[in-house]
Amino acid sequence: MNFFAYLKDRLPAVVILTTGYLIMLCFFGGYHSGGEQVCIISAVYWLTVLAVLCAEYFRRRRFYNKAADSLKGLDKKYLLPEMIEKPAFYEGLLCYDLICDCGKSMTENVSYHKRQADEFREFIELWVHEVKLPIASLSLMAHNEGEAGEKYTEQLSRIDAYVENVLYYARSENAQKDYIIKETTIGRVFKGAALKNRESLQQRGVTVTAEGLDKKVMTDSKWLEYIFTQLIANSLKYFSPEREAQITVCAEENDNAVTVHFKDNGIGIPATDLPYIFEKSFTGQNGRLHSKSTGMGLYITESLCRKLGHKVSAESVQGEYTDIMISFGKNDIYRPE
Amino acid sequence: MSRIFVVEDDKAIRDELCELLENSGYEVSAAHEFGDVSAQVLSSGADLVLLDINLPDANGQTVLKEIRKTSDIPVIMVTSRTGETDEMLSMSSGADDFITKPYNPMILLLRISAVLKRTQSAGAKTTYRGLPVNAARGSIGEGKNEIVLTKNEMIIFSRLLSSGGQIVSRDELMTALWDNEEYLNDNALTVNISRLRQKLTDAGLENTIETRKKQGYILL
Structure with missing residues (x-):
């Protein structure tokens, strides 16, 4: 003053x-x-x-x-x-009361919207679980049709993947803790994601190599499986037509962390786009030129990793490869003796 | 032939599931009302139960606990919820495996046959044409006639053997291999099968694996 x-x-x-x-x-x-x-x-x-x-x-x-x-x-x-x-003079008192009233009303408003967002999120989760039932019966029907059903199976797994995206987006945006962190073998989790995507991987003639995935990390296996599925889906979108498609997944360990490399030999990411790939709705050159991209996949991946306490980063040379690295911190506090 | 009892309240899924399992050579029966599921399961005399977690009148986990009081029948839990909690609850209530909807039919069949194999052949020895099959050692036969197989060849051989003389599609073999973290591609599978066939022929076993065009392979 x-x-x-x-x-x-x-x-x-x-x-x-x-x-x-x-x-x-x-x-x-x-x-x-x-x-x-x-x-x-x-x-x-x-x-x-x-x-x-x-x-x-x-x-x-x-x-x-x-x-x-x-x-x-x-x-x-x-x-x-x-x-x-509370001030001791009259004008200050008036001012103080006004601020308090404003604050109270704002808090009410915020909690109203928070409640609405929570309810919406719960509805979305419920909806996802409901919509999975018809997807399940359709995929069984398609399988029972034999060869004639194969083309439906592919579309159905696409629908399923999109539905999963909604579920994990809802989860990643919310602070609620619906994950369980326990000791998991990376290979087991990656296997789940690979099996789910086996048909699409083999149709595209992708060679999958896994090395040293017997390491154990502290994570939620369902979330990590979704993250791997997301990375596989990304690689499938951006393979180069010039060479044989490859995905190599390997893990290395040092004193502080286990790092998983998910590397493909696709078209890569331009250096100018690389710093932004984990941002929401960022599509970049690849997204515009090659495939329809929503810019959500890597964003959800990053926020799930952040929630679980893993670090995710990317390395790429355009036209050669993309390497997404997830590092799992070693923390003995969580480990039961 | 193994008998499977299906507990699934969604009629469309139930019907298709029964068809899938019948086509794969299982004998199937299903629950049509869900008042006393555990009693139905126990009286069905089945070898394996597929149990949905969300049932109209009860919770699958409660039903499972009820079953476990009197029986060790293998149970695979099925749910449409993706979360670790359901899985942990189910496994701790004594489920043998856990699978999420929408399941890939191939993976479901693989899990079923794995659980059946684990529970049925716990003591029994498997043999092929009189030769003992030792999956742990990765070999067929004994002594100097022992045929040593690679991990991949053993997975393929076991899968063919467990089908009980039925055709196994390439997709099913692939699923079995990938489930063992062996990510083979199409060519590699073909190579592995002809190597396996060669090894069996070398050991004096003729006409073992037959190729059925567009369908798969059959072990004679």
Whole structure:
């Protein structure tokens, strides 16, 4: 709070006080008072005025400066009403009440929307589980049709993959913990994803190589399987027509982490796009030129990894390869003795 | 022939599932009402139960616990929910395996035959044309006539053998191989089968694996 700005704000009061003082001086003139008396009375008068102004100033300054400091220190600015003390002066009190009312109403509004989002998410999860039933019966029907059903099977697994995307997107966006972290062998999880995508991988003539996947990591196997499925789907989209398609999955271990490399020899990612591939809705050159891309796959992958405490990163040379790395921290705290 | 009892409340899925299992050479019966599923399971005399978790009147896990009180019959739990919790609950209530809808029919069949094999042949020895098959050692026969197979060849041979003289499609063999983390491609499968056939011929076993065009392979 600035004192001169404050004084300027008090201008009407100062003008009225000065007018009063001038009138007083006129009276003194009328009563023929001595110069000394006038001086003393003037000094007392102005000192009193100054004292009142200062007292008022400091009272306000204490409150506003404290509020401004609290606000500066807060990362969630809307928590301010919880942080400030009730002021001792009337205007401040009014202001305080207003802030509190605003805050309360905002909190109500936010929790209303949060509840709505939660309900929507629950509905989506329920819906996904319901829609899986007709997909299950259709895929059985297609299989029972024999060769005639094969073309349906492919479309059905596409539908299933899209439905999974919705489910895991809903999960990745929400703070709710519906995962269980336990010790899992990477190979077992990758096998699940590979088996699910075996038909599409073999139709495209992809050679899958797995090395050293017998390492154990702490993760949620369902989520990790989805992540692998997502990476396989990405590789399938961006294989180069010029050479034989390959996917190599291997794991390396050091003192702090186990890192899984998921490497394909596809068209790669341009260096200018590489820093942004995990961002929401980012499609990049590849997405625009080669295949319809929603920019959601790697975003969901990254947020699931973040939730599980894994780090995900990418390396690529355009036209040669893409290597997605997931590193699982070693933390003995979780490990049961 | 193994008998399978299906507990599934969605009629469309149930019918197709029964057809799939019958086509694969199993004898199938199914529950049509879900008041006392555990009693139906116990009186069915089946060798394996496919049990859905979401049933109209009961929870699959409760039914499983009920069954486990009196019987060790192999049970595979089926659910449409993707989450680790269901799986852990099911396994701890005594399920033999767990599979999520929509299941790939090939994987479902593989799991069924794996569970059946595990529970039935726990003590029994498998033989082929009188020769003992030792899956753990990866060999057929004994002594100096022992035929040593690679891991992949053994997986293929076991799959053909367990089909009991029925045709096994290439897809089924592939699924079995991939399920063992051996990610073979089409050519590699062909190569492995002809090598296996050659090894058997070298050991004096003629006309072992026959190719059925567009259908698969059959072990005679």
